Amino acid sequence: MLKLDQLRTEIYSSQGTVVAVDGVTLDIQPGETFALVGESGSGKSVTALSITRLLPDNACVAAGSVLLGGTNLVDLAERDMRRYRGRHISMIFQEPATSLNPVLTIGRQIIEVIETHTELHGAAARSKAIDWLRRVGIPEPERRIDTYSFQMSGGQKQRVMIAMALATEPELLIADEPTTALDVTVQKQILDLLLSLQRERGMSILLITHDLGVVAQVADRVGIMYAGELVELATKDEFFSRPMHPYANGLLGALPDVDKRGHTLEAIPGSAPTLTQAFHGCRFAPRCHAATERCRQEAPALYAQGATHAVRCFGFAPTNPVVISALPERIAGAGAHNRREAGDVLLRADKLRVRFPIRSGLMQRITGYVDAVHDVSFELRQGQTLALVGESGSGKTTTGKAILQLLRGSAVVDGSATLNGLELMTANDRQLHGARRQMQIIFQDPFGSLNPRMRVGEILEEGILSLQPDVSAVGRTERIAVLLDKVGLPRNCVTRYPHEFSGGQRQRIAIARALAVDPQLIICDEPTSALDVSVQAQILNLLKGLQQELGVAYLFITHNIGVVEYLADHVAVMQDGRIVEAGRSAELLSSPREAYTQTLLAAVPRARLKAV
Amino acid sequence: MPGPIRACVCSKDYGAMKIVVLWTDWVVFFVMAATLLYAWKVRHTPHLASTWRKAFASPTGSAATTVLAAFVSIGVLDTLHYRRLLSNSTGTAPTYGTETLSLLDHLLRRQQAGKERSYSAPLAYLAYEKEAVTTNGETRRIYPRLINAGTHLQDPAHDRAADVLTRGFVGAIKGMFVAGLLAGLLTWFKSRRNGRGLAAAWFDIRSGRTRMPLRVVLTTVSVLCLLSGIVLALSVEYHVFGTDRVGNDLFYVVMKSLRTALVIGTLSTLVTMPIAVGLGILAGYLGGWIDEVIQYIYTVINSIPYVLLIAATVLILMTFIDNHADLFPTAANRTDARLFFLCVILGMTSWTDLCRLIRGEVIKLREAEYIQAAQAFGVGTWRILSVHLLPNVMHLILISMVISFSGLVLAEAVLSYVGIGVDPAMQSFGTLINTARLELSRKPAIWWTLATAFSFMFTLVLSANIFSDAVRDAFDPRAIHN
The missing domain is CATH 3.40.50.300 (P-loop containing nucleotide triphosphate hydrolases)
Structure with a gap:
């Protein structure tokens, strides 16, 4: 067609x-x-x-x-x-929030499409629109047709987009x-x-x-x-x-899930090429484990493999195919962190409650509170990973920020959080300054978390300057060089600016920055959700390696169940600001007790190789 | 900046003259030094260099920059002040003229000295008004010949057109010659730099195959050379743009007005920046009661008509200057002090928009993850403000600086029109337009004052606006770069 x-x-x-x-x-x-x-x-x-x-x-x-x-x-x-x-041809886009015009009712937008492209007008178009809203599962479509897009949730907006796209059949x-x-x-x-x-x-x-x-x-x-x-x-x-192309194989191997626990993920090295260049060989050759001289010199065609399968790789060329060597065996990594004895309790949150004040009126008096986190309690032991899992708005990021004391002044935090026995909630500035050496954070957006106007060296130096002012300039330079080695970046990047790096490299810089003060706890706030799968695998491998090497504990905030399965020792599932279920990840993920956890796990789309 | 008021009027003896540095001269020197320093910094900061290159790479941007540069160099020439030596007999202290002159005055001394009694039209040889002239004992009311224009003509009614054309043509040729010389120099420089032949370099420039739009710059320079060649050639024997009520050559007046406009534009901006940036960042980052106080301050300032504020302050100032005549030895010192304070007042009243803009941007940036990362490191507030926030609102500051420049030049025109602007003795676009108001109602109308002031101010403001557009496009992260 x-x-x-x-x-x-x-x-x-x-x-x-x-x-x-x-x-x-x-x-x-x-x-x-x-x-x-x-x-x-x-x-x-x-x-x-x-x-x-x-x-x-x-x-x-x-x-x-x-x-x-x-x-x-x-x-x-x-x-x-x-x-x-x-x-x-109709189209629906990624961001339902910006695809709908906020100043028009959704009904007007759907009716406009129907009137433009079909014979229907007026009342007929309206009833058609209501009909479509019902078909995409909007409750009470007769009433909802006159609402605005900001009165709907993200999922409902996407349903409206679908109704709009399909209304013209x-x-x-x-x-x-x-x-x-x-x-x-x-x-x-x-x-x-x-x-x-x-x-x-x-x-x-x-x-x-x-x-x-x-x-x-x-x-x-x-x-x-x-x-x-x-x-x-x-x-x-x-x-x-039977995925054939080495890239396709790599993508599947790079997906984190429960089967790969204790192994290193098969990250595809490097990153995608820029498309301004003229290519001579296979475009994947620089990242391919099986690339030969021929792959670098000639461009492969799309070779048919049976009636419905085709692949652009010399490994499947009809004449003298290149031998695709098997991937190097998964490095068994000894599953070290799984077997390691759990250390002492590093972080303990007890009945944590975070409320954001609502201010209104001329004098900006506080007239009420929005509860973001209720009664959240958990423990994280040294060298272990606790995953806070939940959907957007479940309060997982707020919990992390509350522990880091980044909400002082903007929210009311009750309950207690102790780091190595120090009560963070009531700590004074000096105590907190000391505690900050022990806990650091890695953010989601590798483009927003590095100051674009600072060189990488300055970015990495900042934490040491602030928290360990007694380290000399030479000491700082040495430590930065070691940090860059640890996260796998060339040492000469200290004089460069963040925009010169790819997303994965920037996330490495962010990790190095967090590591600069030798913390015992790193709060990872969705550190891989803005990254491509192949790069995500690199970062997860790096995080895991660092944990084994340095014994650092992670409070891993994520919505990605695959990452949790792969990385976490313990899991706490959050919904609407509460922890609904918590436990060891292997048990919780294989036999969830709460209905919400079951729904959540059932909804996760899986991509696994099928046994032939 | 100079300390006590008296010390500001620095002067030094150099044989035949005495160097005078007025307050606004200090400012101009300071701005020039700061610009050079910034340019040096840009050269050594890759991302700034590439952004600025983008600003100059657009053809309109580079053309506007060229025109602005020409105006600025005129302004700088007019900033180098001195007093002429009158007598220097041995044994006695040398005496200096009461008039403070500038290098531009020296270059245009012919035009400055060539005064008429009153109005005359551009390129005229007769005065605008009839006068009673006594020739051979007979008194008649005629249009008298001008004293300093067209005097070389034997039969002006017959010869003038041809004379103007010839002089204009010769001037144009000279202008083109200078332009050609500049083009040759540029080509030579380019070929030296690229290690290619002269012909190849010229071909690159001509076909627009250079990284910077040198072709546009050269074209603009040629047009400027051509126009100034014609004007300069004619201005020797004529009043090219006519004369004003007291007979001053308008060409000279308008050249002097350029400096006033430029000083007002830059000095007021200079006063605005620290207030707007400091308060904006503080209000945005710290929030709470500090934010409230700052917001109230600028809301209050915004609701007072600024003309009123300025009128009140200027009146107070004039009284001060009149009562302390000893602090201001020459008329130039007095007019300059008034200009200086006018700029300060203009700056103090026009910081609110930028402050609001920066506050909004900082409120957005405050939530940025790199700021939170810095907070997680326990980095101090002062360092967050200066290292993390300030550089990230710098593009806003720069954009609004170049945009507000033209607004301030126009504001001067409005204020002088109302009579509370610069000293009436100081040449400025505002005073020019103010006088033109009455002249236009005469019959036949005296159009040339307004026309001259308008076209020069228009060119200045337009090129400043185009330049600021180019800067904004280059620095605005939201702008689309195709």
Whole structure:
């Protein structure tokens, strides 16, 4: 139904021409779900935008064609293209909050789409809109149609987006990371909804995602993109039973889950290449464990492997294929931290309660409180990892900040938190200054957590300057060099600025910064959720290695169950500011008792290799 | 900045003259030094260098910068002040002229000295008003010949057009010659730098294949050279832009006005910055009652009409200057002091917008993870303010600095128009426009004062605005760079 032929899209930037999509050829059959998978910058979103011709001004389709039922969309005039968008192709985006106009009621936005693309008008369009809202599972659609988007939750907004996209009954729905901004339980509902609507209407879905778990759950066929090229094309079953491309294998190996506990994750070394360069060999060769001289010299074609499977790798070339050596054995890592004797209690939180004051009126008097965290108690022993798991708004980050005393002045914190016996909540400035040497934090966003105007050396030096002012300048320089070695960064990066580094490298800098004062406890606030899977594996390996080497304890705040399974010794599941269930991770994750934990775990999409 | 008031008027003897440094001169020197220092810092900071390069890389930005640079150099020439030696007989202390002159005055001494009795139109050889002239015992009311314009013409009614054209043409040729010389120099420099031949370098510049838009800069320079060549050539024998009520050559007046405008623009901004930045960062980061107090202060200041505030302060100041004549030895000192304080007052009343902007930005940045990381390290408040927050609002400061510059130049015009701006004796766009108000109502209208003031101020403000647009585009992280 939709057929891309040698699609090539170029983006013009000040750094040169970025060939974001290079020679992508694929077709989507009626009624099927095609998942286009790739890490950030692989060109999957640009492919979708090229199909709908919604590219930014500095980008254009340079070559190839996009055929929808015999019409080449690339050649259409913008006026004609507008009729195709909405009527034949609809799109839903990642961020439901910004996809809906906040000053119009959702009803007006849906009705507008219906009136533009169908014959219906007025009351008929309205009843159609109400009908669609009901079908996407919005309760009381007659009333909700006149509400605004900010009165709805994230999941409901995405449902409205879906209603809007499907109201014109398109043949093709392009869903660009439709569930990435949502919690896992909501993600499952949205994916189920999409699948049931698809079965009912028989439309095709082009699903763009980075999450192999989602792919395993909903896709019929899979296309893996790397550096603007399609590197593997297969049905879902073929892909998960026998992934061929070393990159695809690497991605699956890099996913953390319970089976890989005690092992090092198979992180793909390095990071994705910039697309401004001209490639000669295979684009994955610099990161591939099996790359040969031929891989670096010649570009492989997409070699067919049976009727529905194709792969862009010389290992599968019809004539003299390159031998793909087996991956080096998983380093068994001795599962050291699992067997290590639990140390003394390092951190103990007891009946922690955090309330944010609501101020109102002329004098900004406190008129009430919002409770963010209730009665949270837990213990973390030296050298161990406690994972605080929960969905957004469950209070897990607030708990971490309350322990670090970052909320002093902005929130009311009751209860107690003791670090090595020191009561943090009532500690005076001098005591707290001492305690800060023992606890540090790593943030989620590697781009927001480093001051863009400071050199890496200054960033790493800051903590030592503040907390250990007696260390001499020479001592600081030496320690920074050691830190950089530990986190696997070149020593010469001290004079560079954060923007010169990739996301994974920045997260390494953030880890080095936290380590600079030799803390015993590091609070990791979603340290890998902004990273690609292959880079996430590098960071998790690093964190795990550092724990074994230094005996540092982690309070690991995350929503990613796979990471918890892989890394945590203990788990505490949070919901609405309370801990609903806590225990050793192996027991809790395999046999959850509370209903919420069960729902949460059931909703996690899994991507596992199927036994052949 | 100088300490006691008397000490500000520094003067030093250099044989034939006495160097005078007025208060605003100190400011200009300070700003120049600070700019050079900043430029040096930019050269050694890669990310700043690349951002600034982006600002100059846009064709309009570089053209505006070139025009601004020309204006600024005129202003700087007008900043080097001295007093001329009158007598220096041995044994007695040398006496100096009461008039404080500048280098620009020296360069334009012909235009300065070439006064008429009153109005004359641009390029005229006759006065604007009839006068009773007695020739051969007969008194008639005629348009008299001008004293210092067109005197070389035997039959002005017949010869003037041709003379103007020839002089203009010769001036244009000279201007183009200078422009060509500059282009040659640039090409030579470029070829030296790239190690390529002269022809290749010239070809690169001409076809726009240089990293910086040198072609645009050269074109702008050529246009400037051409125009100034024509004007300078004509100004020798004519009043190119006419004369004002007391017969001053408007070309000279408008050149002198440039410095006033530039000083007001920069000095007021200089006063604004520390107040706005300091209070904005404090209010945004510390919050609580400090934030409330600062907010109340700027809300109050914002609700007082600033003209009123300035009028009151200027009046107080004038009384002070009149009562302490001994502190201000020359008229130049007096007018300069008034200009200085006007800038200070303008700056004190116009910091609120920037303060509000910075407060908002800091409230946003306060939640940034790197600030929280610093807090987790127990880094002191002062260090967070100066190391983490200030550099991250610097782009806002810079953007608003260049934008407010043109606003302040216009504000001067408005204030002088109302009569509370600079000293009436000081040449400025505001005073020019103020006089033009009455002149326009005469018949036939005296249009040239307004036209001259308007076109120069317009060019200055427009190029400052275009420049600030370019700076904003380069520094604003939200701007889209294609």
